[in-house]
Amino acid sequence: MSQWIKACGIDDIQPNAGGCVKIGEHQIAIFNENRETWYAVQNMCPHKQQFVLSRGLIGKQGDIPKVACPLHKNTFSLQTGEHLGGNCAYHLRTYPIRVVDQEIQICLQDESPSSSATQTTQCETQHAQ
Numbered sequence: 001m002s003q004w005i006k007a008c009g010i011d012d013i014q015p016n017a018g019g020c021v022k023i024g025e026h027q028i029a030i031f032n033e034n035r036e037t038w039y040a041v042q043n044m045c046p047h048k049q050q051f052v053l054s055r056g057l058i059g060k061q062g063d064i065p066k067v068a069c070p071l072h073k074n075t076f077s078l079q080t081g082e083h084l085g086g087n088c089a090y091h092l093r094t095y096p097i098r099v100v101d102q103e104i105q106i107c108l109q110d111e112s113p114s115s116s117a118t119q120t121t122q123c124e125t126q127h128a129q
């Protein structure tokens with residue numbers, strides 16, 4: 001079962017930047033483009049297992065929105081989590097994300113209900129726009 005869980009308010013994340021939230025055991029980096037399109041990926045960089053991706057620079061590689069790790073500059077697709085240098089071992093987990101009434105919500109699988117849970121419907125949206 002999956003459910004939408006409140007992560008933070010949209011004003012908690014600077015425009016065109018990232019922020020980090022911790023929900024249960026999940027440390028999640030949230031990014032936005034002009035506060036219109038939102039992405040959520042694991043905060044841990046798979047290169048050296050450092051929890052730093054929320055502080056990475058975001059940009060584009062062609063049409064692909066990406067984040068560059070602030071430590072060694074590995075880059076990852078914010079849509080798929082793919083390592084844009086082609087290293088399949090460095091794949092990020094991505095999370096469905098949406099905005100409801102100025103609130104950023106992330107869909108987590110098999111997460112036990114908590115007081116921050118706002119809905120318990122099946123998650124369908126991959127990236128909020």
Ligand code: FES
Pocket residue numbers: 045046047048049050069070071072073074
């Ligand atoms: S820790 Fe992220 S690229 Fe090295």
